Amino acid sequence: MSYVGPDFDPPQPRHSRRRTLTVAVAALVPGALLGWVMYEAVGGPGDGGGSGNAAVRPSSATPSSTAPTVSATNDDKPPGPTPTTESTADSTSAPAASGPLKGKVVVIDPGHNPNNFQHTAEINRKVNIGTNWKECDTTGTSTNDGYTEAKFTLDVAHRLRTLLQKQGATVKFTQDGDRSWGPCVDERAEIGNKAHADAVVSIHADGAGAGQRGFHVILPAKVNAGAANTGPIVTSSRDLGERIAGSFVRLTGSAPSNYVGDGTGLVTRKDLGGLNLSTVPKVFIECGNMRDSKDAALLTSGAWRQKAARGISEGIVSYLEE
Ligand SMILES: [Zn+2]
Numbered sequence: 001m002s003y004v005g006p007d008f009d010p011p012q013p014r015h016s017r018r019r020t021l022t023v024a025v026a027a028l029v030p031g032a033l034l035g036w037v038m039y040e041a042v043g044g045p046g047d048g049g050g051s052g053n054a055a056v057r058p059s060s061a062t063p064s065s066t067a068p069t070v071s072a073t074n075d076d077k078p079p080g081p082t083p084t085t086e087s088t089a090d091s092t093s094a095p096a097a098s099g100p101l102k103g104k105v106v107v108i109d110p111g112h113n114p115n116n117f118q119h120t121a122e123i124n125r126k127v128n129i130g131t132n133w134k135e136c137d138t139t140g141t142s143t144n145d146g147y148t149e150a151k152f153t154l155d156v157a158h159r160l161r162t163l164l165q166k167q168g169a170t171v172k173f174t175q176d177g178d179r180s181w182g183p184c185v186d187e188r189a190e191i192g193n194k195a196h197a198d199a200v201v202s203i204h205a206d207g208a209g210a211g212q213r214g215f216h217v218i219l220p221a222k223v224n225a226g227a228a229n230t231g232p233i234v235t236s237s238r239d240l241g242e243r244i245a246g247s248f249v250r251l252t253g254s255a256p257s258n259y260v261g262d263g264t265g266l267v268t269r270k271d272l273g274g275l276n277l278s279t280v281p282k283v284f285i286e287c288g289n290m291r292d293s294k295d296a297a298l299l300t301s302g303a304w305r306q307k308a309a310r311g312i313s314e315g316i317v318s319y320l321e322e
Pocket of ligand 1 (some may be wrong): 111112140141149203204205206
C-alpha cells in the first residue's frame with residue numbers, strides 16, 4: 001500500500017542514496033518476509049505493529065487511572081545517565097565531542113504523555129492540523145497488564161537519545177514526562193520545525209487486536225491544506241522511514257506489521273497532525289502491538305527496547321550520514 005498510496009508521490013530517486021536505499025529496501029522486504037515466516041513458524045523473538053490510527057486514538061483499553069503496574073524485567077532502565085528533571089521541551093543534552101552525527105540535530109517525540117489521563121479536558125481540545133481539526137493529544141494505549149504506551153515511548157526515547165548523543169548528535173525531546181499534559185500534536189511538530197531538525201522520529205506502540213503483529217513506520221503523505229504543506233519533506237521522510245524500517249528489522253529481528261503496509265512495514269498517512277505540520281523530515285514508528293500477548297512480551301522487555309532503540313538509531317545515522 002505505502003509504495004503506491006493514492007495520496008502519495010513516489011519518491012524522486014536521488015543518486016547514491018537511491019542505490020543505498022534500494023539495498024536497504026531490498027534488505028527489508030525479503031528480511032521482513034523471512035522474519036515473518038520465521039516468526040510464524042517458531043514464534044521467535046519477532047514483533048508486531050499497529051493499525052496506524054490506534055496510535056493517536058485512545059483504544060477502549062485506555063490505561064487505567066492507576067499507575068502502570070507491570071514493568072517487565074529488571075533491566076528496563078535505559079542505560080546511561082538518568083534524564084534530568086528540568087523541562088525538556090527545547091532541552092538539549094550534551095552531544096559527544098565528535099562522531100558521525102556531529103552538528104546534526106535530532107528531535108525525538110515520545111508519543112503521548114504519562115500524565116495525559118489526568119487532563120482529558122485539555123487533551124480533547126481540538127487543534128488545527130491543516131487538513132482538519134483533531135484532538136490536542138491522546139492517552140495512548142497499554143498492554144493487558146497495564147504497561148502504558150506513554151511509559152514505553154519515554155523509555156525507548158531515553159535509550160535512543162543516549163545512542164545518538166554518543167555519535168555526536170544534538171538531541172531534543174518534545175516532552176519527557178515533565179509536562180502536566182501534551183504537548184498538542186501541532187506543538188510537537190513545531191518543536192521539530194523550530195529546531196530545524198535534520199530528522200524527527202515520533203515513537204509509539206499500537207493498540208490493535210490480538211494476533212495483529214509487527215511494527216510499521218508511518219510516512220507523511222503529500223498534503224497542502226491550511227498550515228499543512230508536506231511537499232518539501234515527502235521524499236526525505238520516505239528515505240528516513242525506509243532506512244529506519246530496514247535497520248529495525250535487522251536489529252530487533254521483528255517482522256513488519258501483518259495488518260497494515262502489505263508486509264512492507266511502511267504506511268503513508270495524511271491525517272496525523274504531527275506529520276502534516278512538519279517542515280522537516282519526520283516519521284512515526286509503531287514499534288509493536290501492545291494488545292497482542294506475544295508483542296507485549298517484547299515491548300515490556302528492556303533488552304528488546306534497547307534493540308528497538310538501536311534499530312531506530314541506526315536508521316537515523318544511515319540517513320544523516322549520506
Ligand atoms: Zn501512540
